[in-house]
Amino acid sequence: MPITVYAECTEGVYKKPTLEAVSYARKVANTLGEPLNAVTLNPDENTEVLYNYGINKVFHIKDENLKIFNAQSYAKAIEEYTSDPVIIFPNTINSASVASMLSILKSYALITGAVEEPSTFSPFTVKRHVFSGKGYAVAKTENAGIVLTLSQKVTDVVENKVPGSEEIKMPSTPPHGVEVLYTEKTSGKINLKEAEVVVSGGRGLKGPENWGIIENLAEVLGAATACSKPVSDMGWRPHAEHVGQTGKTIAPKLYIAVGISGAIQHLAGVNSSRTILVINTDPEAPFFKSADYGVVGDALKIVPKLTEKIKILTG
Numbered sequence: 001m002p003i004t005v006y007a008e009c010t011e012g013v014y015k016k017p018t019l020e021a022v023s024y025a026r027k028v029a030n031t032l033g034e035p036l037n038a039v040t041l042n043p044d045e046n047t048e049v050l051y052n053y054g055i056n057k058v059f060h061i062k063d064e065n066l067k068i069f070n071a072q073s074y075a076k077a078i079e080e081y082t083s084d085p086v087i088i089f090p091n092t093i094n095s096a097s098v099a100s101m102l103s104i105l106k107s108y109a110l111i112t113g114a115v116e117e118p119s120t121f122s123p124f125t126v127k128r129h130v131f132s133g134k135g136y137a138v139a140k141t142e143n144a145g146i147v148l149t150l151s152q153k154v155t156d157v158v159e160n161k162v163p164g165s166e167e168i169k170m171p172s173t174p175p176h177g178v179e180v181l182y183t184e185k186t187s188g189k190i191n192l193k194e195a196e197v198v199v200s201g202g203r204g205l206k207g208p209e210n211w212g213i214i215e216n217l218a219e220v221l222g223a224a225t226a227c228s229k230p231v232s233d234m235g236w237r238p239h240a241e242h243v244g245q246t247g248k249t250i251a252p253k254l255y256i257a258v259g260i261s262g263a264i265q266h267l268a269g270v271n272s273s274r275t276i277l278v279i280n281t282d283p284e285a286p287f288f289k290s291a292d293y294g295v296v297g298d299a300l301k302i303v304p305k306l307t308e309k310i311k312i313l314t315g
Helices: 016-032 047-053 071-080 093-106 212-221 229-233 264-270 299-314
Strands: 003-006 036-041 057-061 086-090 109-114 124-130 135-141 146-150 165-169 197-201 224-227 254-258 275-280 293-296
Touching: 003 016, 003 093, 016 036, 016 047, 016 086, 016 146, 036 047, 036 071, 047 057, 071 093, 086 093, 093 109, 093 146, 109 135, 197 212, 212 224, 212 254, 212 299, 275 299
Parallel strands: 003 036, 003 086, 036 057, 057 165, 086 146, 109 146, 197 224, 197 254, 254 275, 275 293
Antiparallel strands: 109 124, 124 135
């Protein structure tokens, strides 16, 4: 049962979710005694870096038409150069959309959010996240082909250097079914999906003019910034910073929620955080039920004082 892993590039570079997926795929390939292939699109980084994590062969797809992400075209290009029965993706927003389309193109079973290595291969059985990360289920399929996405931060990045080779491919890319007019990026210095610490703000900040206290706290903690859906809907912050059921799903070591009530839709995006700290004026805010630590009080007064204390402690 040969395996291919999709080595997603973010702005041409292999980021942590990709290296996690490669490390995971290498473990699965070792269990099966199989080589490990990778398919990647237009990387700026040298693909030889993938050999350090266990990739034996890289199918490097080069096409100027694929410089801007388009899930349909990416899935079609990957389909041309993957015939292995198991294809593993990192569970990023882009990769998840490509994975679902690829499963349809190849008539493969789709299993999302895997959290462990497969327990059996015939049938293919693996534990996965369900209910927005609140629980687990065991997925099983008899399908001969499987597309699998790996939940982020459920496995370590492990170096496993092997001899590798690269094969450059030029796909016959069809016209885009959807035209990408523009892309929106977060303004923060740290990638939200990869951040170990996240400081997030909600309507309790009362207005965009108070967002500076979130950025100041994030700066002293070396954290990324995020926001609730109402904040992005009102235009205080870009949608790219929205975390929740309809935004990004994150799993930092520390999530600090400032002025966020904690509706179930928001919790769905952050409840995999290792530690949650909530600051809110309302002692009945639902978020306190899910928090590891809670502070009841005015965030506009508490957060600046917290920032100053951290500055003193960190020198």
